[in-house]
Amino acid sequence: xxKKTTKYFTTGEFAxxxxxxxxxxxxxxxxDLFKPEKTDxxxxxxxxxxxxxxxxxxxELKEIGMSLKDIKNFINNRSPEILIELFTKEKYEVEKxxxxxxxxxxxxxxxxxxxKEGIKYTEEIFLEEQxxxxxxxxxxxxxxxxxxxxxxxxxxxxxxxxCMKNQLNxxxxxxxxxxxxxxxxxxxxxxxxxxxxxxxxxxxxxxxxKDEGLYVVGYLKGYYDKIPILxxxxxNYIDKNNLKICGYSYEExxxxxxxxxxxxxxxxxxxxxxxxxxx
Numbered sequence: 001x002x003k004k005t006t007k008y009f010t011t012g013e014f015a016x017x018x019x020x021x022x023x024x025x026x027x028x029x030x031x032d033l034f035k036p037e038k039t040d041x042x043x044x045x046x047x048x049x050x051x052x053x054x055x056x057x058x059x060e061l062k063e064i065g066m067s068l069k070d071i072k073n074f075i076n077n078r079s080p081e082i083l084i085e086l087f088t089k090e091k092y093e094v095e096k097x098x099x100x101x102x103x104x105x106x107x108x109x110x111x112x113x114x115x116k117e118g119i120k121y122t123e124e125i126f127l128e129e130q131x132x133x134x135x136x137x138x139x140x141x142x143x144x145x146x147x148x149x150x151x152x153x154x155x156x157x158x159x160x161x162x163c164m165k166n167q168l169n170x171x172x173x174x175x176x177x178x179x180x181x182x183x184x185x186x187x188x189x190x191x192x193x194x195x196x197x198x199x200x201x202x203x204x205x206x207x208x209x210k211d212e213g214l215y216v217v218g219y220l221k222g223y224y225d226k227i228p229i230l231x232x233x234x235x236n237y238i239d240k241n242n243l244k245i246c247g248y249s250y251e252e253x254x255x256x257x258x259x260x261x262x263x264x265x266x267x268x269x270x271x272x273x274x275x276x277x278x279x
């Protein structure tokens with residue numbers, strides 16, 4: 001190393017360059033992780049500009065969760081081969097973390113959009129063209145005909161656990177499906193399945209496609225015990241507009257316990273698949 005071309009920095013200067021506290025450099029020195037290039041007779045430490053990149057690597061490895069002990073082992077025994085092996089392993093871990101963060105980002109975005117839709121709810125019943133979606137279904141629900149009776153908690157929990165384990169939660173609340181026969185017969189609490197919207201299409205267990213097409217849509221502001229009121233309004237709309245039910249009803253919470261305490265302020269969205277009645 002040519003001393004004439006080497007730029008040295010005091011501990012404070014080097015710490016400022018690296019964006020850390022001087023105590024960090026003192027600590028790294030004390031554990032023999034990162035030592036100054038030279039120390040004068042008065043005990044003053046000096047770091048060279050050649051050490052900036054080494055410190056940067058230490059900081060980056062620490063940032064991704066590597067322990068100081070493992071970083072020290074790498075720094076003290078570094079070689080091109082060890083670097084390739086270590087960095088390849090850490091790259092894989094970083095890629096997994098990026099995927100997880102992207103999933104969380106999508107979850108947050110979806111929840112924001114759901115709540116925004118809930119805030120702008122309307123009391124009007126209307127027709128809407130909806131795109132296809134993929135749903136993960138629970139096992140068949142053991143339904144009850146009275147909302148005051150405990151719902152099928154066991155099936156709900158099993159579905160929730162399955163979605164969490166497989167990272168299928170996209171930010172949408174768990175919804176429920178009601179088949180057209182129960183709709184027509186006004187068995188509004190005889191649900192068929194819980195469902196969770198998912199972005200994944202390669203799951204082999206209980207995944208179904210919610211068809212694109214025409215849906216009658218309505219919103220309810222209030223708790224689930226008032227859901228029959230909404231269904232009655234929607235069925236009247238279907239009859240008056242010469243429509244017929246041709247699929248499930250999909251019931252999902254837009255504003256629920258995650259965003260509000262008062263259950264009477266919940267906003268629930270119901271979509272019923274319909275088509276024109278040609279008779």
